[in-house]
Amino acid sequence: DAEITQSPRHKITETGRQVTLACHQTWNHNNMFWYRQDLGHGLRLIHYSYGVQDTNKGEVSDGYSVSRSNTEDLPLTLESAASSQTSVYFCASRSGSSNEQFFGPGTRLTVL
Amino acid sequence: KNQVEQSPQSLIILEGKNCTLQCNYTVSPFSNLRWYKQDTGRGPVSLTIMTFSENTKSNGRYTATLDADTKQSSLHITASQLSDSASYICVVSRYSGGGADGLTFGKGTHLIIQP
Numbered sequence: 001d002a003e004i005t006q007s008p009r010h011k012i013t014e015t016g017r018q019v020t021l022a023c024h025q026t027w028n029h030n031n032m033f034w035y036r037q038d039l040g041h042g043l044r045l046i047h048y049s050y051g052v053q054d055t056n057k058g059e060v061s062d063g064y065s066v067s068r069s070n071t072e073d074l075p076l077t078l079e080s081a082a083s084s085q086t087s088v089y090f091c092a093s094r095s096g097s098s099n100e101q102f103f104g105p106g107t108r109l110t111v112l
Numbered sequence: 113k114n115q116v117e118q119s120p121q122s123l124i125i126l127e128g129k130n131c132t133l134q135c136n137y138t139v140s141p142f143s144n145l146r147w148y149k150q151d152t153g154r155g156p157v158s159l160t161i162m163t164f165s166e167n168t169k170s171n172g173r174y175t176a177t178l179d180a181d182t183k184q185s186s187l188h189i190t191a192s193q194l195s196d197s198a199s200y201i202c203v204v205s206r207y208s209g210g211g212a213d214g215l216t217f218g219k220g221t222h223l224i225i226q227p
Contacts, residue, residue, distance in 0.1 A: 043156075101215075106153070106154070
């Protein structure tokens, strides 16, 4: 069955370190998204991609970057982790013909 | 400003009882509205989608309603079960086909079903 996976599921890092969160989907969807979810804020869009070599900034993109070298993967990089980036991160994908997004299981990131 | 407001923030009910969750939105132009269920420690999963012309849609014990004139939606859960304990998120799309910048997320209602 097609799925979307994230790794690691939990990560603890220190302020200033570079961190990369992986997202892999086997739906063959062109569209992929990264969100963060914090108490009191709901899901907020960080970056998204409509296809290979395409990346776009969302509403909370500062301090994050993504790259899209193939259809299946959209890794999220925190260039220099900050305590404000402690959050739960969700990756999602969708086909071009629907706006239903399929979400991964999430990565809980703690920045100390 | 495009906004989605959900109420209540949290709700506790006894197993077997019914409940209704509310979603009010100011998103324009409206394309469709989805309700997602998010279990603890998991990603959200779509329950229903409603377009402008639809008033009611059911998915098992879940029934969603939409009033596009008043820009309100509700999610009614019948005969609640312990497995219904989750957060329920209302998501409104500004135009068909989605697109990352076309979605506005509510903050969710946290529902707890007590035995």
